[in-house]
Amino acid sequence: MTTTDLTLPAALGGAPAFPDGLPLTRVRVPDREGLLSRLGDVLDSGMLTNGPTVRALEERAAELLEVEHVVAVSNCTAGLMLVLQAAGVGGGRPVVMPGFTFSATAHAAHWAGGTPLFAEAREEDITLDPADAEARLKAADRPAALMATHVYGTPCRVEELQRIADAAGVPLVYDAAHGLGSRRRGVPIGNFGLAEVFSMSPTKVAVAGEGGLVATRDAALAATLRTARDYGNPGDYDTLFPGLNARMSELHAAVGLTWLAGLPERVAHRGALVAEFAAAVAGLPGLRLALPEEGDVSTFKDLTLILDAEAFGLSADALARALKAEGIDTRRYFHPPVQRQKSYAHLGQAEALPVTDRLAASVLTVPLWSHMDAATVRRVAEAVVRIQPHAERLG
Numbered sequence: 001m002t003t004t005d006l007t008l009p010a011a012l013g014g015a016p017a018f019p020d021g022l023p024l025t026r027v028r029v030p031d032r033e034g035l036l037s038r039l040g041d042v043l044d045s046g047m048l049t050n051g052p053t054v055r056a057l058e059e060r061a062a063e064l065l066e067v068e069h070v071v072a073v074s075n076c077t078a079g080l081m082l083v084l085q086a087a088g089v090g091g092g093r094p095v096v097m098p099g100f101t102f103s104a105t106a107h108a109a110h111w112a113g114g115t116p117l118f119a120e121a122r123e124e125d126i127t128l129d130p131a132d133a134e135a136r137l138k139a140a141d142r143p144a145a146l147m148a149t150h151v152y153g154t155p156c157r158v159e160e161l162q163r164i165a166d167a168a169g170v171p172l173v174y175d176a177a178h179g180l181g182s183r184r185r186g187v188p189i190g191n192f193g194l195a196e197v198f199s200m201s202p203t204k205v206a207v208a209g210e211g212g213l214v215a216t217r218d219a220a221l222a223a224t225l226r227t228a229r230d231y232g233n234p235g236d237y238d239t240l241f242p243g244l245n246a247r248m249s250e251l252h253a254a255v256g257l258t259w260l261a262g263l264p265e266r267v268a269h270r271g272a273l274v275a276e277f278a279a280a281v282a283g284l285p286g287l288r289l290a291l292p293e294e295g296d297v298s299t300f301k302d303l304t305l306i307l308d309a310e311a312f313g314l315s316a317d318a319l320a321r322a323l324k325a326e327g328i329d330t331r332r333y334f335h336p337p338v339q340r341q342k343s344y345a346h347l348g349q350a351e352a353l354p355v356t357d358r359l360a361a362s363v364l365t366v367p368l369w370s371h372m373d374a375a376t377v378r379r380v381a382e383a384v385v386r387i388q389p390h391a392e393r394l395g
C-alpha cells in the first residue's frame with residue numbers, strides 16, 4: 001500500500017504540481033468596466049479608424065515612455081517594416097540583426113527589401129553581442145541597418161550598439177516588442193536608436209488585441225510613418241511612396257489604453273515574481289535566468305531558464321517534458337533561432353552562430369503573467385527543485 005509521494009516529480013509517479021494545468025500566458029483585461037465604456041464611446045462616435053482614441057493612445061504612450069513621438073500601427077512587424085523602409089533599407093542590402101530573436105525581426109527586414117545578416121548573442125543575457133555585430137557590419141557589403149531586440153524585455157547594450165551603428169554609418173532600429181515598460185539606466189526603452197517598435201499583441205505585457213507602437217525622437221520619421229501607415233497617402237490620394245495599411249483601429253486603441261494604465265505597477269509585480277522564482281531555485285546546479293544588468297528594468301515578458309544541461313542533469317527538452325507531467329506549460333523562446341529556420345535556409349547562415357545555437361538549445365520559458373500570485377510562481381519553482389535531483393532517472 002503506497003500513498004502519493006509529494007517529494008517525487010510527477011513524471012516519476014508523484015502528485016502533479018498543477019493538476020488542472022498552468023498555461024504559459026493568461027490574458028486578463030484590466031478594468032473591464034472602463035474598457036466597455038471606452039468601446040461604447042468609439043461605437044457612438046461612428047469612427048472606427050483614424051479617430052481620437054488612437055491619438056489618445058499615442059499621447060499616453062509618449063508620456064509613459066518619456067519620448068517625443070509615438071505612432072500607433074496595426075502590429076509590431078508592420079511598424080518595423082515601415083521604419084526600415086523609411087531608413088532606406090532595400091535593394092537586398094544586409095541588415096545586421098540577432099539570430100536569437102523572434103522571426104518577425106528578420107521578416108520585417110525581408111519585407112522592407114533587406115537581407116538578414118545574423119549576429120551572435122551575449123552569453124550573459126542573450127541580447128545582441130555588440131562586438132560580434134560590429135565585426136559582421138564591418139565585413140558586410142554596404143550594410144543598410146543594424147537591428148537589435150530587447151529579448152524578454154532585457155535592455156540591450158544600447159550605448160555600445162549606438163557607437164557601433166554610428167561608426168558604420170547605419171541606422172539602429174530596435175525590435176522592442178517585449179520592452180514596453182523596460183528601462184536602461186533609468187531611461188525608458190523607446191528612447192534609443194532611430195526608433196523602437198513595441199508590440200501590443202496578446203502574449204505581450206501591454207495588449208491592444210493586436211497592435212504596435214513606434215517610439216522615436218525624430219519628428220521627420222514620425223511624420224513619414226503617419227503617412228506610411230496609411231498607404232503612403234499624404235491626404236490627397238497622390239501617394240508619396242508604397243506604404244501599407246498599417247493603421248491601428250479605434251477599437252484596438254481603446255483596448256490598448258486600458259492596458260497602459262497601471263503598466264509600471266504590472267512591470268514591478270512581474271519583477272517581484274521573478275525575484276521570488278530566482279530565490280527559490282538559487283543553488284540548483286546549471287540553472288540561471290536571463291536577468292537585466294543591475295539598475296536596469298526588464299518587463300520580464302518571459303521568464304526564461306537558461307540550462308547548462310550537463311550541470312543540471314537534464315536538457316531543456318527533458319525538463320520541459322518533466323514540467324509537462326506537473327501540468328506546467330513551457331515554450332522554447334527562441335528555438336530554433338532564426339538563422340536555423342526554413343525561411344532563411346537560402347541565406348546559408350545556419351551554421352554561422354555557434355554561441356546562439358548553444359544558448360537556443362538551453363532555453364526554457366515557464367509561465368508568468370501579470371496577475372499571477374507569488375504562491376503560483378513559487379510552486380513552479382518548487383516543481384523544478386523537485387525534479388532536478390531525479391535528473392538522472394528522468395533524462
Ligand SMILES: *Cc1c(COP(=O)(O)O)cnc(C)c1O
Binds near residue numbers: 076105178199
Ligand atoms: C511578438 C513579437 C514580434 C511581433 O509582434 P506583432 O505585434 O505580433 O507583429 C516581433 N518581435 C518580437 C521579438 C516579438 O516577440
